[in-house]
Amino acid sequence: MNTLIKTSLGGPFLRSALILIALVAGLGLMPGWELTSAAQTCQQEGACFVLESLGHITDPGTGQTTISFRVTNKCNNAVGYVAIGTNGFTRMAPTNGSVFTGNLGGYNVSWTNASGNPGFESIKFTAMLRTFNSFASDVFSVVVSNFNPANMIMVQVKAGTTQETYGFLLSESCGGPTPTPTPTRHVYWANYNSDTIGRADLDGQNVNQSFISGAYHPVDVEVDGNYIYWTNYGFGGGSTIGRAGVDGQNVNQSFISGASGPFGLAVDSSHIYWVNFNSRTIGRADLDGQNVNQSFIASTYGISGVAVDSSHIYWTNFLDGTIGRADLDGQNINQSFITGASSPEWVAVDNSHIYWTNHVISSVARADLDGQNVNQTFITGGYVSGAFGVAVDSSHIYWAAPEIGYNAIARANLDGGNVNQRFISGASRPNGVALDPE
Numbered sequence: 329m330n331t332l333i334k335t336s337l338g339g340p341f342l343r344s345a346l347i348l349i350a351l352v353a354g355l356g357l358m359p360g361w362e363l364t365s366a367a368q369t370c371q372q373e374g375a376c377f378v379l380e381s382l383g384h385i386t387d388p389g390t391g392q393t394t395i396s397f398r399v400t401n402k403c404n405n406a407v408g409y410v411a412i413g414t415n416g417f418t419r420m421a422p423t424n425g426s427v428f429t430g431n432l433g434g435y436n437v438s439w440t441n442a443s444g445n446p447g448f449e450s451i452k453f454t455a456m457l458r459t460f461n462s463f464a465s466d467v468f469s470v471v472v473s474n475f476n477p478a479n480m481i482m483v484q485v486k487a488g489t490t491q492e493t494y495g496f497l498l499s500e501s502c503g504g505p506t507p508t509p510t511p512t513r514h515v516y517w518a519n520y521n522s523d524t525i526g527r528a529d530l531d532g533q534n535v536n537q538s539f540i541s542g543a544y545h546p547v548d549v550e551v552d553g554n555y556i557y558w559t560n561y562g563f564g565g566g567s568t569i570g571r572a573g574v575d576g577q578n579v580n581q582s583f584i585s586g587a588s589g590p591f592g593l594a595v596d597s598s599h600i601y602w603v604n605f606n607s608r609t610i611g612r613a614d615l616d617g618q619n620v621n622q623s624f625i626a627s628t629y630g631i632s633g634v635a636v637d638s639s640h641i642y643w644t645n646f647l648d649g650t651i652g653r654a655d656l657d658g659q660n661i662n663q664s665f666i667t668g669a670s671s672p673e674w675v676a677v678d679n680s681h682i683y684w685t686n687h688v689i690s691s692v693a694r695a696d697l698d699g700q701n702v703n704q705t706f707i708t709g710g711y712v713s714g715a716f717g718v719a720v721d722s723s724h725i726y727w728a729a730p731e732i733g734y735n736a737i738a739r740a741n742l743d744g745g746n747v748n749q750r751f752i753s754g755a756s757r758p759n760g761v762a763l764d765p766e
Contacts, residue, residue, distance in 0.1 A: 374492040376403035377485045381496045382467065386475060392420055393475035395498070397483055400465040405488030407460040410468055411440065411450040413482030417472035419451055422577070429576035430466040431512070431534035433457035446484040446493075461487065466534075467512070513764040515752070517717065517728055517737055518546035518558055522756035525549055525558055527576075530763070532739075532752050540576050548593040548633075548717065548760030550600075552615075557583070558760075559590035559602055569593070569602055571617075574764070584617050592633035592674065593760065594641070596656075601641060603631045610634055610643060612658075624658050633674035633684070633718075637697075644672040644684055651675065651684060653699075666699050674727075674760070676718045683725060685715040692718060692727060692744075707744045717760035726751070728758035737761060 371380045382396035401407050422428045424439040435453035442449055451470045460466060481496045513530040519537060525546060527539035545561040551574065560568045560581060567590050571583035589606035595615070602611050604622060608631055612624035629645035629652075636642070636656070643652045645663060651672060653665035671687040682695050683706075692707040692715065707725070717728040720742070729736045729749070737752035 372494045372496075374494075376405075376487060376490045377401055377492050379483055379485070379494050379496075381481075381498070384475070384477070384498055390473075392471050392473050394469050394471050395475075395481065396467060396469040397496075398465055398467045399483075399485055400463060401461050401485075401487055402463055403487055403490060404461055405490065406458045407455050408486045408488070409446075409452055409454045409484075410435075410466075411446040411448075411452040411482075411484045412468060412470050413448050413450045413480075413484075414470065414472055415449045415482070416474070416476060416479045418474045419470070420473055421471040422451065426577070427456070428453055428468070429536075429539060430468065431529065431536070432460055432464060432466045433536055433538075435468075446486075448482050448484075450482070450484075464534075513766070514551075515719070515726060515737065516549045516551055516556060516762045517752075517755060518543070518549045518759040519756040520545050520547065520561075520730065520759050524756070525556065526752075526755055526758070528737075528752050535752055535754065537754060537756065540570075540572055540579055542579060542581060543570055544581070546570070546759065547591050548602075549762045550593045550595045550760075551762045551764055552595050552597075553765055555615075556762075557593060557595060557600055559587070559593050561589060561591070561605075567604075567606075569600065569613075569617075584611075584613055584620060586620065586622060587611060588622070592631075592643070594634045594636040596636045596638075601634050601636060603634050603643065605632065610641070625652075625654055625661060627652060627663060629663060632672070635675045635677045635682075637677045637679070642675050642677060642682060644669070644675050646671055646673060646687075651682065651695075651699075666695055666702060668702065668704060669693060670704065674716060674718045676720045676725075678720045678722070681720075683718050683720055685718055685727065687715075690715070692725065692740075694744075707740055707747060709747055709749065716758065719761040719763050721763050721766055726761045726763065728755070728761050730755075730757040730759060 378400040380398040384395045386393040422437045426437045428435045434456040438452045440450045477498045484493045517526045523543045524538045525540035526537045528535040546558045547561045549558045558570045567587040568582045569584035570581045572579040588604040590602045591605040592603040594601040609623045610625040611622045613620040630647035632646045633644045649669045650664045651666035652663045654661040670689040672684045675684040691705045693704045694706040695702040715727045716730050719726045735755045736750045738749045739751040740747040
């Protein structure tokens with residue numbers, strides 16, 4: 329066998345390297361292949377690529393195991409493919425022939441066998457993008473059954489003519505327990521003109537303006553721990569609520585049908601809520617799309633945005649300049665819970681405050697949860713003009729700026745300071761904004 333083991337770890341790791349040779353031989357790898365380092369490390373680096381094993385998680389309910397790797401490309405040539413070995417396992421996901429959506433964009437998925445390319449049984453991710461270069465990173469996950477941590481995972485990456493193959497022995501803990509991958513939180517927005525849902529990391533990096541495509545004039549977007557939802561303002565002549573997994577897969581543009589110009593959107597642990605702009609009502613359904621009620625709450629004042637917390641549902645009365653509120657069961661409706669707004673359009677809520685956008689005076693407003701201490705000009709400035717969509721987490725406020733020449737997602741601190749009016753640029757008339765749960 330002519331396989332070459334190359335390691336920069338020195339003498340103490342010679343025994344592991346010899347073990348790796350034996351494992352490689354057991355896999356029947358092609359003569360002349362080169363593994364870039366020994367198998368017991370969580371991070372391995374070659375001439376072009378840095379690979380990090382993010383560990384493995386087994387679902388006790390299904391018995392299926394998710395294995396994740398982060399790949400960084402240091403070189404100028406874009407990554408052509410990433411192949412994660414599955415020898416000895418039963419492949420479950422992503423499925424053969426599907427499209428995997430990473431932080432950078434889409435990858436065509438194929439299941440290879442030992443006689444194909446890369447030459448070992450794998451789930452192979454072939455890039456549909458040309459931006460995976462110059463220190464860009466992406467995370468790849470495969471789901472398998474019959475998992476055995478004593479098996480060695482082979483990972484191969486190719487960019488241009490550079491090809492590097494790595495080996496990871498998953499039983500090695502690297503000095504501690506197997507790390508649990510920490511999900512990257514994201515910000516999402518609805519691109520009204522391009523009919524897409526955009527996504528970026530919470531720090532504004534890894535922007536993907538077409539994370540989900542095929543929508544029809546999406547106006548708002550929401551996300552929970554399992555799904556992304558959006559309002560199709562005029563899908564196929566009949567307004568709908570769309571849904572997809574948080575990975576962008578299993579897109580259903582008609583998850584809920586029969587809406588009337590769906591606009592604002594909200595979701596909690598049991599229901600999804602949407603504004604029927606044309607009929608001036610708030611609709612509601614169970615999270616699985618059942619028990620649809622298109623007239624859960626009615627208003628004569630031009631409802632636009634909707635938000636929900638653990639006790640109440642809130643909405644903006646665009647024509648009346650008020651914020652409405654009701655109990656979660658739709659009772660005790662107060663159409664003038666907060667007054668004095670200036671054509672309010674979008675609303676968000678956290679555990680301390682209510683936030684809304686004032687269209688006419690171009691501001692983000694704020695009040696306490698009890699409706700007191702109203703500040704109609706909490707945040708003002710150029711990109712607040714025509715703000716469509718607002719979202720909030722424990723550290724920042726985000727809003728969309730769809731006006732011509734802006735097309736950005738803006739951000740500020742919770743106290744209204746450090747406004748970044750081009751936090752994310754390049755959107756296509758962005759509307760609603762949403763954040764992964766904390």
